[in-house]
Amino acid sequence: MKFFIDTANLDQIREAMDLGILDGVTTNPSLMAKEGIRGDDNIRKHYVDICNIVDGDVSAEVIATDFEGMIREGQALAALHPQIVVKIPIIKEGVKAIKYLSAKGIKTNCTLVFSAGQAILAAKAGATYVSPFIGRLDDISTDGIELVAQIVDIYRYYDIDTQVLAASIRHTMHIIQCAEVGADVVTCPLDPILGLLRHPLTDIGLEKFLTDHNKQ
Numbered sequence: 001m002k003f004f005i006d007t008a009n010l011d012q013i014r015e016a017m018d019l020g021i022l023d024g025v026t027t028n029p030s031l032m033a034k035e036g037i038r039g040d041d042n043i044r045k046h047y048v049d050i051c052n053i054v055d056g057d058v059s060a061e062v063i064a065t066d067f068e069g070m071i072r073e074g075q076a077l078a079a080l081h082p083q084i085v086v087k088i089p090i091i092k093e094g095v096k097a098i099k100y101l102s103a104k105g106i107k108t109n110c111t112l113v114f115s116a117g118q119a120i121l122a123a124k125a126g127a128t129y130v131s132p133f134i135g136r137l138d139d140i141s142t143d144g145i146e147l148v149a150q151i152v153d154i155y156r157y158y159d160i161d162t163q164v165l166a167a168s169i170r171h172t173m174h175i176i177q178c179a180e181v182g183a184d185v186v187t188c189p190l191d192p193i194l195g196l197l198r199h200p201l202t203d204i205g206l207e208k209f210l211t212d213h214n215k216q
Contacts, residue, residue: 001178001179001183001184001185001186002023002024002056002163002184002185002186003016003021003022003023003185003186003187003193004022004023004024004025004026004056004057004059004165004185004186004187004188005022005024005025005026005187005188005189005190005193006025006026006027006031006167006169006187006188006189007025007027007031007189007190008027008031008032008034008035008037008046008050009034009035010049010050010053012189012190013025013050013053013054014053015190016190016193017053017054019193021193022054022056023055023056023057023185024054024056024057024058024059024083024185024187025050025054025056025057025058025059026058026059026087026109026131026165026167026187027047027050027058027059027060027061027087028061028087028111029061029063032046044076044077044080047060047077047080047081047084048080048081051080051081051083051084054083055083056083057083057084057085057107057128057129058081058083058084058085059084059085059086059087059109059111059129060077060080060084060085060086060087061087061088061111062074062077062086062087062088062097065089065091065093065094066093067093067096067097067100070088070093070094070097071097071100071101073086074086074088074097074101074106074108075101075104075106078101078106078107084107085107085108085109085128085129086101086106086107086108086109087108087109087111087131088101088108088109088110088111089110089111089112090110090111090112090113090118090121090122094110095121095122095125096125098110098122098125098126098127099125099126102125102126102127102128103126107128107129108126108127108128108129109127109128109129109130109131109165110122110125110127110129110130110131111131111167112131112133113130113131113132113133113151114132114133114136114137114147115147116147116150116151116154119132119151119154119155119162119164120154122162123155123160123162126162127162128162128163129162129163129164129165129184129185130151130162130163130164130165131165131166131167131187132144132147132148132151132164132166132167133167133168134147134148134166134167134168134169134170134174134178135168135169135170135174136168137168138170144168144174145174145177145178145181148164148166148178148181148183149181149182151164152164152181152182152183156182163184163185164182164183164184164185165183165184165185165186165187166178166183166185166186166187167187167188169186169187169188169192170188170192171192171195172192172193172195172196172198174186174188174192175188175192175193175195175196176196
């Protein structure tokens with residue numbers, strides 16, 4: 001399973017890279033705004049800065065919701081760096097844009113997916129990644145992990161190449177659950193990833209080892 005970090009914070013991206021486990025980055029306009037990155041030129045420069053830190057794919061989201069606008073933005077984003085993946089919402093015009101861009105050899109990430117039907121359409125259009133949003137489904141008392149498992153099963157049944165990129169991950173157990181159901185990728189903030197390291201017995205064991213060593 002690949003690990004992407006969902007942020008626009010360069011320091012957190014570097015920290016994840018230093019761990020040696022980072023495979024890529026996902027971003028969106030909200031994450032850019034959180035870091036104070038505004039204006040098209042500054043946002044595009046920031047995408048390039050991210051690409052220069054990581055080795056893997058970096059999802060950059062279009063703002064337009066019409067076909068022509070998404071194509072125009074998507075091509076401009078893809079031209080910034082070979083690692084850019086164009087992030088497009090699962091709407092009617094978005095499916096058309098994914099089909100068009102995929103045919104041009106541009107990687108795409110179909111975002112805001114909340115149903116298996118949406119995931120099927122995204123894959124049919126040629127999306128590189130499909131992003132089911134786990135946490136937001138959990139927020140409305142729907143099982144987000146169950147959706148990830150359903151999409152994984154469908155894609156495997158039909159031998160579909162589109163990768164299932166589990167998004168809107170809120171905590172460490174979401175990561176474990178995604179691994180259990182076969183998600184290809186998880187994307188989340190840094191803290192849930194660091195949470196995989198934490199266990200009280202590890203802390204107790206290490207403390208004992210060090211104490212015993214110091215007695216020698």
